[in-house]
Amino acid sequence: NAGVTQTPKFQVLKTGQSMTLQCAQDMNHNSMYWYRQDPGMGLRLIYYSASEGTTDKGEVPNGYNVSRLNKREFSLRLESAAPSQTSVYFCASSEGRGTDTQYFGPGTRLTVL
């Protein structure tokens, strides 16, 4: 039982390049989330998926797209990376009820030059 896994762990991009961050969970959770964490700040929600087939914007969705590929996988795409997107990205999952706990992956550290 690996929990929540993220790939890659580290990535360096040039401005304008695109990439997809992958996330998978093996806990049969309904809901999945993407956050970004910037220095000195808490996590900010980018997008979330309450259940398979649905996605919704969070607090900071601009510049990102997501795909809920199936119940296990939730990917985050940067179409044209900008230096402002340099951050640590965390994926999380939860059962999907209002009171449940979110389980976090180890994070992807992204640098955009």
Place this chain on the structure above:
Amino acid sequence: AQSVTQPDIHITVSEGASLELRCNYSYGATPYLFWYVQSPGQGLQLLLKYFSGDTLVQGIKGFEAEFKRSQSSFNLRKPSVHWSDAAEYFCAVSPYTNAGKSTFGDGTTLTVKP
């Protein structure tokens, strides 16, 4: 809109001393409240959560937190800190209907002196 304030950016305590990390929230109704811990280079791990009922909540690793509605606070405490508790701590609030819409505080970094 909901918000969370963690007034202390950085706290240093001696090993064996007691700890209290402050969290104040703003939300129009009864919120769901969480404390998470993040070790360097790691994701977040839930320490404890409050939904309703007893206002003193026990969590993992010997932590507890007390919900005080009148003060809009949810402070985290530990009676005796261990060196392994050095980490960053985040308080979070979410609306009653959707824990996925959590708002996180900016975090408090805990340093433990030997």
